[in-house]
Amino acid sequence: MKLPFALARRFVAAETFEETVPKIKAINAKNIRVTLDLLGENVKEKTTADETVEIYIQLLENIKAAALTSTISIKLTMMGLDIDEEYCKKNLYKLLDKARELDSFVRIDMEASDYTQSTIDIFKDAFEKYGKHVGIVIQAYLHRTAKDIEDLAELGADVRLCKGAYKEPGNIAIQSMPEIREAFKSYAKVLLEKTAFPRIATHDDELIDWIKTYTEEKKIGKERFEFQMLYGLREETMEQLVKDGYQARVYVPYGTMWFPYFKRRLMERKENIFFVLSTMFKK
Ligand SMILES: Cc1cc2nc3c(=O)[nH]c(=O)nc-3n(C[C@H](O)[C@H](O)[C@H](O)COP(=O)(O)OP(=O)(O)OC[C@H]3O[C@@H](n4cnc5c(N)ncnc54)[C@H](O)[C@@H]3O)c2cc1C
Structure with missing residues (x-):
């Protein structure tokens, strides 16, 4: 059964790039950058992975042509990671050739823990x-x-730090939220100390406030890092951060394959489920 897109509208900008453009422009107009994510996961056939790479390349060109302040995020499983690691890498390089040519940027999203090492x-x-x-x-x-x-900071990599969105067992991932928050803070410290421009991806007030206080104490300028949030969440908080002089970016997912992403957002917070249920009963 195909679910109506109206359900996902809270978290997913649109089903096509063309429909997403006005939403990106509205976000950019508020001085907030965008990371565009064409939704989809786990491609099993080379023809689909090849097509995906071409779509991503076209997307970088379209972003440039529309003069949007936007980069893209991709998932390696959409570029053939389940098929063959070397093949996936070649696909990524094809895309990165284009990113370099256009002076753009591609972020590799992190997926479930089976893929951490290869990613x-x-x-x-x-x-x-x-x-x-x-x-x-x-x-x-x-x-x-x-x-x-530590390894990635030593390299000087451009890292987005988030809590993690996939269901993982206790031997792989911390299960308690207070401990995840403490881990988040200690990793944010490493990134702020050792990398040029860390990306702090969270909607969590405790972490946002902690970052603000810590960077003030350590005299780390607001131009040295960026807050990132997901489309449809905490827009007022984001706008306030920008008014307060912080750098901000919204992750904007779009595309027809929105269901797995939508499901993860629903599982994260019960308020999200209530919101979606309430939209089902509105015209
Ligand atoms: C830009 C971005 C990119 C991401 N990329 C990845 C990725 O590549 N891989 C991955 O595994 N995960 C990714 N994530 C998801 C991330 O791992 C978390 O699952 C997700 O952000 C939820 O954690 P949180 O810290 O934002 O807040 P939560 O743990 O969901 O919430 C903590 C607290 O924050 C406050 N809060 C949260 N949302 C709201 C709201 N809507 N309104 C009011 N208060 C709220 C509440 O006080 C809540 O108790 C990304 C997240 C962002 C923002």
Whole structure:
């Protein structure tokens, strides 16, 4: 059964790039940058992965042509990671050639823990070749992040730090929210100390307030890092951060394959479920 897009509208900008453009422009007009995410996951066939790479390349060109302040985020499983790591890497390089040509940027989203090692390996090779045109995401809930964050910070990588969105068992990920928050803070410290421009991705007031206080105490300028939030969440908080002089970016998902992303947002907070249920009963 195909669910109506109206359900997902709270978290997903639109089903096509053309319909997404006015929304990006409205966000940019508020002095907030965008990261565009064409939704989709786990491609199993080379023809689909090849098509996806071409769509991403076209997307970078369209962003440039429309003069949007936007980069893109991609998932390696959409570029063939389940098929073959070397093949996936070649696809990524094709895209990064275009990103370099257009002086743009591609961030590799972090997926479930089965993919963490291969994602970091592919990122490291890509970073050596493409430098400032590629970035990665690190999930604070993973036990292994304590080591990964040091390695990536040492490299000077461009890292987005988030809590982590996938359901992982206790031997792989921290399960309690207070502990995840503490891990998040300690990794944010590493990134702020050792990397040029960390991306702090959270809607959590405790973490946002902590970052503000910590950076003030350490005299780390507001131009040295960026807050990131997801489309449709905490818009007022984001606008206030910008008014207060902070850098901000919204992650804007779009596309027809919105269901897995939409489901993750619903599972995260019960308020999100109530919101979606209430929209079902509104015209
Ligand atoms: C830009 C961005 C990119 C991301 N990329 C990835 C990725 O590549 N891989 C991945 O695994 N995960 C990714 N995530 C998801 C992330 O890992 C978390 O699952 C998600 O952000 C939820 O955690 P949180 O810290 O934002 O807040 P939560 O843990 O959901 O909420 C904590 C507290 O924040 C406050 N809060 C949160 N939302 C609201 C709201 N709407 N209104 C009012 N208060 C609220 C409440 O006080 C709440 O108790 C990304 C998140 C962002 C923002």
